[in-house]
Amino acid sequence: MKAYKSFKAVVNSKTPLASVFEVLDSSSGQVQSEQKQGSIVAVMTQKELESDPPEWYKRSAENDSFLADLKKTKSAWIYHGNNRILLATHDDSKETTAEKKSKALRSIAVKTTQALNAKKVTHAAFHISEEFDADNINQFVNASVLTNYKYNKKEDVFSPDTTEEEKLEKTVHPQLLENIQFCTPQSLSESQLSETEFYITAAKSALFGRDIINVRGSEADPDFMEEQIRNVAEGKNNITDIHMIKGQELQQQGLNLFYNVGKSAQSDPRLVSVYYKGNPESDQTDYAIIGKGLTYDTGGLNLKPTGYMEDMYMDKGGAVAALGALKGAIELELPVNVAFTFGIAENAIDSKSYKPGDILTSLKGLTVNVGNTDAEGRLVLADSMTWTQRKFNPNHMIDLATLTGAVMVALGNNIAGIFTNDDEFMSKFKIAGDSVYENHWHLPINDDHREIMKHDIANLSNSGKSRYAGSSTAAAFLENFVEKDTKWVHCDLAGPAYLDKPFEAMPAHGTGFGIQTLLKMLKDH
Numbered sequence: 001m002k003a004y005k006s007f008k009a010v011v012n013s014k015t016p017l018a019s020v021f022e023v024l025d026s027s028s029g030q031v032q033s034e035q036k037q038g039s040i041v042a043v044m045t046q047k048e049l050e051s052d053p054p055e056w057y058k059r060s061a062e063n064d065s066f067l068a069d070l071k072k073t074k075s076a077w078i079y080h081g082n083n084r085i086l087l088a089t090h091d092d093s094k095e096t097t098a099e100k101k102s103k104a105l106r107s108i109a110v111k112t113t114q115a116l117n118a119k120k121v122t123h124a125a126f127h128i129s130e131e132f133d134a135d136n137i138n139q140f141v142n143a144s145v146l147t148n149y150k151y152n153k154k155e156d157v158f159s160p161d162t163t164e165e166e167k168l169e170k171t172v173h174p175q176l177l178e179n180i181q182f183c184t185p186q187s188l189s190e191s192q193l194s195e196t197e198f199y200i201t202a203a204k205s206a207l208f209g210r211d212i213i214n215v216r217g218s219e220a221d222p223d224f225m226e227e228q229i230r231n232v233a234e235g236k237n238n239i240t241d242i243h244m245i246k247g248q249e250l251q252q253q254g255l256n257l258f259y260n261v262g263k264s265a266q267s268d269p270r271l272v273s274v275y276y277k278g279n280p281e282s283d284q285t286d287y288a289i290i291g292k293g294l295t296y297d298t299g300g301l302n303l304k305p306t307g308y309m310e311d312m313y314m315d316k317g318g319a320v321a322a323l324g325a326l327k328g329a330i331e332l333e334l335p336v337n338v339a340f341t342f343g344i345a346e347n348a349i350d351s352k353s354y355k356p357g358d359i360l361t362s363l364k365g366l367t368v369n370v371g372n373t374d375a376e377g378r379l380v381l382a383d384s385m386t387w388t389q390r391k392f393n394p395n396h397m398i399d400l401a402t403l404t405g406a407v408m409v410a411l412g413n414n415i416a417g418i419f420t421n422d423d424e425f426m427s428k429f430k431i432a433g434d435s436v437y438e439n440h441w442h443l444p445i446n447d448d449h450r451e452i453m454k455h456d457i458a459n460l461s462n463s464g465k466s467r468y469a470g471s472s473t474a475a476a477f478l479e480n481f482v483e484k485d486t487k488w489v490h491c492d493l494a495g496p497a498y499l500d501k502p503f504e505a506m507p508a509h510g511t512g513f514g515i516q517t518l519l520k521m522l523k524d525h
């Protein structure tokens with residue numbers, strides 16, 4: 001399945017920018033980018049370049065087109081012997097805020113990484129000048145790693161006599177970086193460096209998630225998802241329990257809502273629970289993280305029309321967010337206790353399919369009228385939430401789901417909607433998201449929304465009486481399955497989990513959205 005090759009990205013604080021320039025300045029210069037197709041990216045401020053221009057820069061600046069290029073794109077290639085250097089500048093002439101500077105560095109990281117990819121560079125060293133602080137650098141490494149990604153199912157077909165060099169030249173897709181060194185200012189402390197490493201691991205966890213979201217529905221069925229979860233968790237440090245409820249067991253144990261959604265698919269629905277115990281001193285479960293993992297959403301008997309169904313292999317984006325966070329937590333050995341629950345099912349159709357008008361009893365006991373079989377995510381989540389809270393009694397619960405089209409109507413593609421019963425907890429979650437440039441916006445659940453989800457025969461309806469405020473009414477439905485003392489955030493990431501066109505460091509299609517937010521939140525716990 002692996003579409004992207006994993007690559008090495010390391011932080012190196014021992015090689016200051018100046019030493020690169022020394023090499024450049026000597027006429028016989030051999031830049032230490034020893035490897036084949038290696039490149040150096042020098043990231044500097046405009047002021048730095050103008051106030052004390054290095055010799056190699058002066059040489060290039062004699063060339064008008066170089067200067068014009070640099071002015072226009074803020075970056076330019078310098079060829080030096082066998083090496084090439086991509087100079088990228090940050091314009092610090094105007095007053096700016098720390099946040100704007102970090103944002104600017106992210107965009108430099110995106111552009112330079114894309115430039116390296118376009119030139120099929122495999123090994124690169126980014127030398128980041130002393131003018132940038134730890135925050136700037138964290139954002140830089142994060143955005144660069146996130147950019148070095150391409151989901152690719154194209155086979156390169158060559159004739160038997162094509163040489164290796166010709167192959168590389170003819171390869172239709174960009175060659176990704178295999179080895180990245182981020183050479184950071186020497187002034188960074190040990191703890192700042194380990195923070196920078198966090199931003200690399202978080203980004204790599206997101207890349208891992210993208211590869212899973214992008215696998216199409218017939219390949220990525222519930223069996224496939226279970227396998228991915230087991231690959232991440234089995235035999236790993238701090239994993240104390242893996243538990244599964246599969247197929248008819250769901251019904252036998254009372255998870256009727258969940259079972260009904262998935263029962264007509266070839267591959268059985270299943271709840272998979274993984275316990276990560278990073279803090280063995282405590283017997284509390286700090287967090288439960290629950291993901292909607294619909295491997296394909298046809299809509300069920302309320303079948304989605306053409307134009308709305310094709311991308312629905314991405315309906316597992318919430319479960320993938322949870323899985324990426326689990327992978328990152330294991331790698332980072334985060335000292336928290338987290339119960340991960342994956343609600344895995346395929347919303348398919350056959351003669352046993354659940355039907356509009358059915359009244360189902362949830363694990364909690366509340367009855368639900370199925371107003372629409374396409375509002376399936378909330379059914380899977382409702383039972384998953386009840387089961388998880390009963391088993392682990394978590395202090396905090398986060399559910400993540402590609403839950404509604406309505407959240408995209410409200411917020412567009414680049415912001416997730418968040419809902420909560422605890423503003424303080426939500427605010428921590430949102431701040432964690434901000435620091436990795438995953439945007440969330442707080443949307444309300446009020447009595448009006450709650451009223452819409454009530455039914456005259458059953459306790460609840462899964463589709464509601466109104467077509468307005470679809471993401472708030474979905475959240476109001478889920479709220480019924482939150483226990484009294486659980487602090488809860490519901491994250492509807494239907495927009496940012498999957499993009500039609502790239503946005504900042506996010507590619508088109510599966511983005512891995514949510515993984516980094518969760519990791520930052522767990523790390524800051």
Ligand code: BES
Binds near residue numbers: 375403462
């Ligand atoms: N998986 C969809 C939501 C979705 C839509 C995600 C588009 C990503 C892109 C969800 O199961 C769904 O179909 N929701 C319905 C609910 C309605 C029937 C109450 C919706 O949003 O239209």
Ligand code: ZN
Binds near residue numbers: 373375
């Ligand atoms: Zn649906």
Ligand code: ZN
Binds near residue numbers: 294315376377403
């Ligand atoms: Zn769905």
